[in-house]
Amino acid sequence: MMKKIIILLLVISLLSSCLKPDCEGIVDFYRKQECTIILEKEPSTSQAYLDLYGADMNTGKPCHCKDNSRWWSTFSDNMSVGDTLIKRKGELVFYIHKKDTILSFPWECEGKVYK
Structure with a gap:
């Protein structure tokens, strides 16, 4: 019985360590993302x-930004038509500029x- 418990604990330990994200490896992916949209x-x-979907903040031309990683979608409830959304290449912060407030979401x- 004791062997089964030890084996079960080892399996759980191995699986839990495999489920942790590789934060250092993911950082570069997020740094490369860019979106400046109204x-x-x-x-x-x-x-x-x-x-x-909206207009590019710098040119005013129609543009489309897609987040394939689900980072930005975690705060989509804070986004409204007319907001300026900014994620600059090389940075790890996503900004939502509202009429009277700037929200910042660091990764x-x-x-x-x-950072």
Whole structure:
């Protein structure tokens, strides 16, 4: 009986360590993302990934930003038509500029805030 418990604990320990994200490896992916958009359409909540439609903040031309990682979608409830959304290449913060407020969302992994 004791052998079964030890084996079970080892299996659980191995599986739990495999489920942890590789934060250092993911950082580069997020640094490469870029989106500067004035939101003209409510973000769709029917998909796993976030599609943003609006005008490019710098040129005013129509643009589309897609978040394939689900980071941005975690705060899509804070996004409204007319907001300016900014994720600059090389940075690990996503900003939502509203009429009277600027919200900033730094990227976190396993409880650590990355800059």
